[in-house]
Amino acid sequence: MLAVSHLSKAFGAQRAVDDVSFGVDRGRIVGLLGPNGAGKTTTVSMIAGLVRPDGGEVLIDGRALAGDTDPLKRRLGLVPQDLALYEELSAAENLHLFGALYGMSRAETAIALTSALAFVGLTERARDRVSTFSGGMKRRLNLAAGLLHDPPILLLDEPTVGVDPQSRNAIFDNLEALRRQGKALLYTTHYMEEAERLCDRIVIIDHGRVVADDTLRGLYARLPSTNRLTIELDGGDRDFAVDDLRRLPGVRSAELARDVLTVGLDDVSAGAPAVLQWLSGTGRRCTHLASERGNLETVFLALTGRSLRDA
Amino acid sequence: MNVRAIVALVRKDLRIFFGDRRAVLLSFAAPIVIASFFGFLFSGSSDKAVASRIPIEIANHDSSAISANLVQALTADASLAVTTATDAAIKDAVRQGRIAVGIMIPPGFGEAAGRAFFSAQAKPTLDLLYDPSRGAEVGMVRGILTGQVMQTVSQEMFSGQTGRTMIDQAIQRLDRDSGLSAADRTSLRALLESARHWYRRADAGPSAGRVHGLSIPYTVAERAITARRNVAYNGFAHAFAGMSTQFVLFASLEVGLGILLERQRGLWKRLRSAPLSKSALLAARTASGALIAIMTYAVSFAFGMLVFHIRIEGSAVGFVAIIVSCSLMTAAFGLLIAALGRTPQAARGVSVFGLLLMVMLGGAWVPTFLFPPWLQTVTLIIPVRWAVDGLEAMTWRGLGFGSAVAPTLVLLGFAALFGGLAIARFRWEED
Numbered sequence: 180m181l182a183v184s185h186l187s188k189a190f191g192a193q194r195a196v197d198d199v200s201f202g203v204d205r206g207r208i209v210g211l212l213g214p215n216g217a218g219k220t221t222t223v224s225m226i227a228g229l230v231r232p233d234g235g236e237v238l239i240d241g242r243a244l245a246g247d248t249d250p251l252k253r254r255l256g257l258v259p260q261d262l263a264l265y266e267e268l269s270a271a272e273n274l275h276l277f278g279a280l281y282g283m284s285r286a287e288t289a290i291a292l293t294s295a296l297a298f299v300g301l302t303e304r305a306r307d308r309v310s311t312f313s314g315g316m317k318r319r320l321n322l323a324a325g326l327l328h329d330p331p332i333l334l335l336d337e338p339t340v341g342v343d344p345q346s347r348n349a350i351f352d353n354l355e356a357l358r359r360q361g362k363a364l365l366y367t368t369h370y371m372e373e374a375e376r377l378c379d380r381i382v383i384i385d386h387g388r389v390v391a392d393d394t395l396r397g398l399y400a401r402l403p404s405t406n407r408l409t410i411e412l413d414g415g416d417r418d419f420a421v422d423d424l425r426r427l428p429g430v431r432s433a434e435l436a437r438d439v440l441t442v443g444l445d446d447v448s449a450g451a452p453a454v455l456q457w458l459s460g461t462g463r464r465c466t467h468l469a470s471e472r473g474n475l476e477t478v479f480l481a482l483t484g485r486s487l488r489d490a
Numbered sequence: 491m492n493v494r495a496i497v498a499l500v501r502k503d504l505r506i507f508f509g510d511r512r513a514v515l516l517s518f519a520a521p522i523v524i525a526s527f528f529g530f531l532f533s534g535s536s537d538k539a540v541a542s543r544i545p546i547e548i549a550n551h552d553s554s555a556i557s558a559n560l561v562q563a564l565t566a567d568a569s570l571a572v573t574t575a576t577d578a579a580i581k582d583a584v585r586q587g588r589i590a591v592g593i594m595i596p597p598g599f600g601e602a603a604g605r606a607f608f609s610a611q612a613k614p615t616l617d618l619l620y621d622p623s624r625g626a627e628v629g630m631v632r633g634i635l636t637g638q639v640m641q642t643v644s645q646e647m648f649s650g651q652t653g654r655t656m657i658d659q660a661i662q663r664l665d666r667d668s669g670l671s672a673a674d675r676t677s678l679r680a681l682l683e684s685a686r687h688w689y690r691r692a693d694a695g696p697s698a699g700r701v702h703g704l705s706i707p708y709t710v711a712e713r714a715i716t717a718r719r720n721v722a723y724n725g726f727a728h729a730f731a732g733m734s735t736q737f738v739l740f741a742s743l744e745v746g747l748g749i750l751l752e753r754q755r756g757l758w759k760r761l762r763s764a765p766l767s768k769s770a771l772l773a774a775r776t777a778s779g780a781l782i783a784i785m786t787y788a789v790s791f792a793f794g795m796l797v798f799h800i801r802i803e804g805s806a807v808g809f810v811a812i813i814v815s816c817s818l819m820t821a822a823f824g825l826l827i828a829a830l831g832r833t834p835q836a837a838r839g840v841s842v843f844g845l846l847l848m849v850m851l852g853g854a855w856v857p858t859f860l861f862p863p864w865l866q867t868v869t870l871i872i873p874v875r876w877a878v879d880g881l882e883a884m885t886w887r888g889l890g891f892g893s894a895v896a897p898t899l900v901l902l903g904f905a906a907l908f909g910g911l912a913i914a915r916f917r918w919e920e921d
Contacts, residue, residue, distance in 0.1 A: 227763045250765055261757075262756070265502065279495050282492060282765070
């Protein structure tokens with residue numbers, strides 16, 4: 180439905196997007212995950228026709244956009260990162276305007292806005308000025324504005340920035356409903372939790388380049404271990420060789436630092452007993468044990484050598 | 491072009507404009523209030539009875555009839571408000587700006603002026619203290635004073651006691667003057683005796699030999715040239731033309747800043763993502779800006795017409811053409827601000843400075859005829875000048891449509907120039 184192929188864009192000497200390719204199919208949510216400044220918004224802007232790419236192409240239903248007035252633009256719905264709403268107008272007035280921009284008649288818009296406002300739970304506030312809305316309500320209206328003309332492809336650029344957990348969950352529910360309706364959603368975020376919860380496929384982007392494009396399971400499979408066992412040891416004076424631990428079956432990594440042993444395992448149910456048994460043989464006593472599953476943070480760390488939060 | 495989208499965008503802009511009632515009131519009321527104020531200041535008056543008099547003070551240290559008559563004549567002048575004061579009081583009053591001019595008549599002024607009238611003897615000096623910031627009033631007082639001194643001194647010399655004494659003294663000096671030839675002495679005696687005879691006739695009856703002194707040998711019939719003979723000059727027409735244009739320009743600033751604000755708030759991105767041409771987006775902005783400008787003109791002039799009796803004495807079509815072309819010019823100027831500005835905050839300061847310069851040099855505050863000649867020529871490159879002059883031509887000057895053509899075309903030219911520059915420099919790409 181949406182195919183991005185070898186997309187590139189530079190602003191002066193800085194390459195914002197470098198040879199980016201991915202696709203979004205019908206009924207799927209694809210996450211574009213990366214730190215701030217990774218090139219996510221520029222990529223979305225090129226897909227929406229707001230920025231002319233230096234190279235590559237964007238195909239919507241197999242066809243490239245041909246200019247500002249190309250009716251193919253109606254196949255796209257943009258939900259920008261900013262709250263792109265006129266605060267001085269009511270919710271209904273905003274939607275009437277956006278309907279007119281997409282060539283919808285007043286009657287068509289009236290039907291569509293009723294449906295869009297109901298979808299995001301703002302029917303009761305249709306006549307109220309947007310300036311009186313909470314941050315979460317504005318975000319939901321922002322989503323409704325992008326959905327109004329019923330586009331099959333939705334471009335969502337960090338649509339949950341600055342909202343409370345309740346509104347965020349409401350937006351997630353909306354997006355999952357849209358997926359069920361068969362829409363193709365491209366979702367940019369720098370929150371790994373959002374990508375983990377929502378996305379069928381995740382494209383990790385850093386410094387303008389795609390560093391991974393896979394399902395969540397596929398990304399985890401790239402980790403040196405999918406589970407991490409953290410063992411705090413007593414301060415005993417008996418030393419031991421960590422290399423011996425690394426040789427145990429199912430152990431992918433082992434590090435000892437300041438009486439804290441970190442062990443990477445493929446399978447925690449099989450690996451953890453073996454590690455503990457080996458540890459008791461060394462004479463050191465375990466004072467605390469914690470098990471942690473691998474996540475996108477660790478994936479990003481493994482792929483780029485940097486933390487997603489610090490990048 | 492998507493007309494429905496353009497109409498929706500224009501409607502949105504108008505809705506936002508009218509949504510802020512305080513701002514609307516300010517947009518419409520501010521030009522009216524300031525134009526009314528300037529109108530009162532610069533309206534002038536065809537009614538001489540209510541014309542404001544120039545305040546002057548006089549200290550008369552001379553006891554002669556000439557000086558007394560001079561003070562009396564100045565007091566009677568319709569253009570002056572004369573009071574008498576001491577030298578020190580006059581100096582203080584001028585320094586504090588309470589009066590424009592103070593006149594100090596020195597002792598012996600009348601006698602010395604009489605002697606100087608018929609001979610090349612030393613002329614007496616009148617001390618004139620003046621406020622240098624009120625040059626126009628000083629010039630006017632100087633002119634009136636010259637006329638009144640000439641009239642008073644000559645009147646006294648030809649009919650007053652001072653004149654008789656002077657003639658008697660001259661005849662006595664003639665007999666003692668051995669430097670004159672006999673023929674010259676005879677001729678001069680005949681002249682002076684004739685003058686003495688003139689005085690005696692004047693003494694014989696009130697109607698004989700009456701002399702009013704020298705006066706300006708002409709009178710001036712003044713007639714203000716306005717639209718028609720019975721149409722008085724209405725200074726409010728200039729004030730409303732100037733102030734409306736100024737506030738319309740400030741409204742255009744808001745249009746420009748509005749676009750920058752939309753860009754900052756991500757709205758421009760949403761608008762650009764719709765299947766709309768760039769020209770449609772700019773046309774909508776231009777249309778809404780021009781409509782707001784036209785409404786500002788309409789409200790201001792409607793008030794001026796109702797309250798201050800401003801009339802379109804010239805071509806109504808020309809009046810509308812100038813307003814529409816000026817509104818388009820200001821809307822295009824708003825686009826230019828949006829094209830050149832990076833952020834609303836940065837653009838505001840520079841734009842306000844530019845606008846103030848434009849309205850000041852364009853004659854929106856004070857008429858351009860008060861400018862030096864070179865500046866009057868230079869200001870032809872300012873669109874405001876054409877708008878104000880054009881609106882004045884269509885109101886109190888009562889000129890026909892022909893006189894609206896040049897301002898209209900020039901304003902449309904400026905609109906095209908500003909619009910073209912805006913399109914060329916507009917940042918379309920969103921990152």
